[in-house]
Amino acid sequence: MGSKVNCDAASSKDGGDGSITVVMRNWDGNPVDGLAKSVKISSPLQGELLAIREACLMISALGMKGVSVESDNKQAILLSASELVPPWEVIAMVLDIWELACMRGILFKWVRREANKAAHSIATLAKSGKLPLNWVSSPPLQLLSIFNSDCAL
Structure with missing residues (x-):
């Protein structure tokens, strides 16, 4: 397995306040970097693309x-x-994504929700204000098991 990045967004069905998450993993599937931040979006698609762009x-x-x-x-x-x-x-956003992908040879892959559960959980925790700032270096117990299960998929 090469390096991969999982992305997700959490928002209401019609947008508004939301959060995006990016989880960078090493060859072994363990988190090595990431971000989670609050965003204002007009639609869930906009949130998902914003996460991919990040x-x-x-x-x-x-x-x-x-x-x-x-x-x-x-x-x-x-x-x-x-x-x-x-x-x-x-x-x-899509034009930015295309340009960055072309420059860096970035590949895009759709995965089932079960294989993207860590990014989804982090986005949800961030949206609710319950994500600790040090979640990458010291993930809460609930995230550790999710990281491990994501690696198996």
Whole structure:
């Protein structure tokens, strides 16, 4: 397994306050870096693409190439990996994603929710304000078991 990054967003069905999460993993599947932050979004798709864009920016900032970005949102992965014309409200993000992916050889992969549970749980905890600041270096017990189960999928 090469380096991979899992992404997710948590929001209400019609947007508003939300959170995005990026979890960078090493070859063994263990978390080595990540971010979780609050965002204002107009739709769940916008949140998912914002998380993917943040993952691409992190990969680029670290000078990495050939990293796999995974998400459980089929539409966001399809827009990131193809040259379909995106909806107007997300076109700027999708264009950023395409450019970063081209420069860094980033691969996009749709995964089932079960294989993206860590990113989903972190986004949910961040949205509720219950995520500790040191979640990458010292994950809470509930996240440790999720990280391990994600690695097995």
